[in-house]
Amino acid sequence: MGMLILYIYDIKAKNRKKYNRVKRRFYYHLNKLPLKKENWKTKSTIAVRGNLETVLDSFFRQFGRSVEVYKIHAETIEELE
Numbered sequence: 001m002g003m004l005i006l007y008i009y010d011i012k013a014k015n016r017k018k019y020n021r022v023k024r025r026f027y028y029h030l031n032k033l034p035l036k037k038e039n040w041k042t043k044s045t046i047a048v049r050g051n052l053e054t055v056l057d058s059f060f061r062q063f064g065r066s067v068e069v070y071k072i073h074a075e076t077i078e079e080l081e
Helices: 016-030 050-061
Strands: 004-011 040-042 045-049 067-074
Touching (some): 004 016, 004 050, 045 050
Antiparallel strands (some): 004 045, 004 067, 040 045
């Protein structure tokens, strides 16, 4: 199956106006990335193959401290029912 990279993120801002501006910019640029619907695990969690790691790393870095992000290297991901 290969290595999976799990990104967990949260948009941060000092006030509502800045939050909305960052959120709008963030999702606008996120939707331009070559991600499939199955890459989204929850509304703030994305899982990708290792070949997209550098793309997503640079994407998240462009938002600096406005987006808090954690990266997890995993072998498998399964949904509990």
